[in-house]
Amino acid sequence: MKLLREAYYIVLGFLQMLGACGIFLLKLLRFTPQALGRPGLIFQQVFNVGAMSLVLIMVSGLFVGMVLGLQGFNTLNKFAATSALGTVVALSLLRELGPVVTALLFAGRAGTALTSEIGLMRATEQLAGMEMMAVDPIRRVVMPRFLAGVISMPLLVGIFNAVGVLGGYLVGVKLMHVDIASFWSQIHADVDLHEDFRSGVIKSVVFGVACTLIAVFEGFYAQPTAEGVSRATTRTVVNSALAVLALDYLLTAFMF
């Protein structure tokens, strides 16, 4: 009986959070035109959110691509099909690993920064101060960060994919001596511009919205204490990861 009640409250809490997130998203969307009127604020946040994640994304992309090259080579070698290595690397990156891994890294690198920054503004009553000056903190603080995240994510995914394919190329062609012509010609033949590339970009935009929304939401509604901010930061990472993986399944089921 007690177990049942706990499950009931967990479900209820989940629904409440989902609803609150949705309402927050609507609030944000209402301010989009005004926020776009001040691109300076957005670009400053693109620096914080996107440009600062650049090195992390590039290094991770390189290693993911290199691992794909190695693993793919070892498996394909059993079937004497190493000429398909390029396809394996490019398709796994463009369709799955690029968007998902970038979103997970983004949640850890940029999402936590957003949450703790906004949460600390809440804790130190800067947000309340803005309201006193008749400045809406959602418009001035949250909205530029949200838009910056949504802009940055597809760009980061693009960089991740490009560096990843390069990593696969380095391991496959330079290290394992797969034929360079078959590596690229297989990619050109099998990776479809619409089906594979475009759906990867759609995924990255959706993940960008989800990760950034969760980060700013958790920060904005964090309990204004040191512990509250730290909990909100943890929840950002956990919820972003769950949201990305669940959304990934849904999007994959819809698009492919």
Place this chain on the structure above:
Amino acid sequence: MKQTRTIEIVTGFFIILGFAALYVIATSATNIKSYGEAGYAVTASFTNIGGLKTRAPVTLAGVEVGRVTKIALDPKTFNAVVTIQMNGHFNQIPDDSTASILTSGLLGEQYVGLSPGGSDSYLKSGSVVQYTQSALVLENLIGQFLSNAGKSSSQGGK
């Protein structure tokens, strides 16, 4: 002031790099070239297409000249009607060319091979390829072989 300038430069660099990466991936790691030319569509009907799929390449002398865009079933003749989007560059292919379904590659993907005829008029949008050769189905081949073998042995017995 100097710091905001650095920030702006790095941000600009990041945005350019992001778009450049997307562009490079789209142009050099996908089949974008086969979408380039508008081209023209022709159809060909086969009694059996085997495992032909849409997006399969169409080649002439091994050079890719188009792609299969649609596969339908003719409700009257029960033939498979294959729509081929030809690349616009190749607009001088004789209209009495033969289309056959062939097999390539490790996984046995099937493609359409064109062999040119001798006609003076060319395939154009909406043309129908008259001469076609269906896919070879292994089971049918074995069946034919067995029945032939049976015939010749019974003839030998007479």
